[in-house]
Amino acid sequence: MAAIPELDDSPSLKEFIQAVARLKNNKAAGADSLASEIYKYGRSTIRDHLYGIILKIWEYGKVPQEWRDASTKESRPP
Numbered sequence: 001m002a003a004i005p006e007l008d009d010s011p012s013l014k015e016f017i018q019a020v021a022r023l024k025n026n027k028a029a030g031a032d033s034l035a036s037e038i039y040k041y042g043r044s045t046i047r048d049h050l051y052g053i054i055l056k057i058w059e060y061g062k063v064p065q066e067w068r069d070a071s072t073k074e075s076r077p078p
Contacts, residue, residue, distance in 0.1 A: 010058040
């Protein structure tokens with residue numbers, strides 16, 4: 001049992017959207033170098049797929065190694 005019971009619950013879609021909204025612009029994390037703006041301003045399809053992945057990670061309790069190894073890069077338009 002977690003020390004804070006609320007942390008046992010998976011994040012709601014509202015919490016997820018709020019977290020994505022707080023991402024810094026002009027930054028890209030991970031090997032794919034996708035800018036955070038793709039997640040912030042992309043269509044709901046992108047958001048819904050990413051949220052589904054987050055829920056699976058929450059359910060299984062394992063973050064992909066690639067995400068743990070990720071580094072953040074400056075992302076500037078060409």
